[in-house]
Amino acid sequence: MDWQVIINGLLLGGLYGLAAIGFSLIWGVMNIVDLAQGAYLTLGAYITFWLFNLWGVDPFLTLPISALVLFGLGYLIESQIIKRVLRYGLVMMLVVTYGLNLLLQNAMLVAWSADYRSVTPAYSGAGLVIGGASIPYIRLALFIAALLLVGLLTFFLSRTRMGNAIRATSLNRLAASFVGVRTDFIYALTYGLAAATVGMAGSLISMVYTVSPSLGGTFMTKIFVVTVLGGFGSISGAVVGGLILGVTEALTASYVAPGLMNAVSFIMLVLILIFRPQGLFGKQFYGVTN
């Protein structure tokens, strides 16, 4: 077995996991499949690109800005649009979030053109070698940053008052509102938080991928696979799902055929949906079923 392949897969998988958390959280708490996540990811990537390109801000330092901007956008979109459409059911939600995705993606296309751009900090070339496998510093840093953000989010959800309110709302919205949780606010907060998370994932991704308006579309499909693998609503599930997807992709690309990499992950997606719709690790963290 080639360790290099596995390590590459794991390092990429961490990013997949982080990217999928927002989607998973929204699904778990609000019972919405949010197809606009891809656009938020792209926007996060562009924020990093422009800050780095125009003012030379270190890409890692753009994370909080990315998070703030996307939190604001997400909060606004939830409280102005999603909230009003929620009661029309899941078909309408799928379509409206896809519409938002188209709108945002097109806005970025018009504003910043379809050019491929990249973020290349000075340290992006170097790396370390362990036992024959080389690990670029930047990939390692991205991986660690992704895990730290996941840890932070987990802490927020399980240890803070607001995080507990989010979890209570996901278990039972009505009951949560009886005990004094402002569920409307919690929904907007959750959506904003999810947008911020995926935006930060986009910021990290911009350092290893080329940035263009279609970046989010590529990652959206990976987000599906990761979420379904890990079981929706579960943060640790998303991370493990991300790692599994990353390794599977790397193995398929180097041992089967690079052209079949995506096909394998989509087939995996459909098979898991059919045989284990609750995800690989069984129990869902959040309560919403169906």
Add this chain to the structure above:
Amino acid sequence: MDKTVTAARKRSPAGLIILVLAAIILALLPLVIQGYWIRVITSLFMYAAMAEALNLVVGYAGYAAFGNGVFFGIGAYMTAILMTHYKWGFFPASAISGLTAMLIAFILGWPVLRLRGHYFAIATIGINMAVMEIVTYVGITGGGKGISLPLYPGDIVKQGMFFYYSMFILMLVSIAITAWIVHGRLGYGLRAIKTQPDAAEVMGIDTTLYKVYAWSISALITGIAGSLNAYWLTFLEPIYVFDIMISVEVFVMVLLGGPGTILGPILGAFFLKLLSELVWSQFTLIHMGVLGLIIVVISLFLPAGLMGLLRQAGRWRRTAPQSLGNR
């Protein structure tokens, strides 16, 4: 429920007359228009047929088949392969393409249609993407470079007429099939499944079987639309025929027209396509964004679609003004 059904039955003669008139006008239209508009209306018919096909699954059974465009691509590629590699004529190739799409839906339907809600929607997207990747990879399809079909024999006017009337007939057939299903056992079963799946199961409806039937018929129509479209354009690329945007656009047509009504999706398709042709065909750069905006606006202000709006208007006229407030 009972009341609305009888009301619909009572109203139907007037509706039928309008429908027949519209059909006659559309059938005679090629005498007046030509070239560009023939093409526009041909694609209008195609989208209308696909919207009607999707309506069976989304509107009646209530299942969000977000990746239904996969059958469009399968139909297109099947026709292309049979016509170029095996030198088949168009009609047998098209029939086999439709049946292939139907068969695939039938086989996939058993496991996939047991999934509910979001799971089904994501599974259909997954199937769409998986098939696209496989078609791109496999050699016989020409891969990512695409595949060219033989040209329609005959001059360009004859070609235009052929596709105009083929798509027209496909649309009429899709309407007829929907009307037939809606008033039959399958239609009642599907509506029962949409309203209360567990209750439907208890009442003795084989829910999975009914959903599989609906999806298969939907796939048949979509597959033939894909087949005709392939022969019409004579060039295919995976990235074009399996584009998730096709599914989305058709989805929006169904929602815009009114899901779960016979003529709603047709109305939605005509409205959206004509609007896009008249208003923003010149602004290709913002085409996607405007579609997105339309989607958001529909969801916010017109959740029951155009048919819902018409019905609402009718209800207001009849019962005005005392019951305006309750909803």
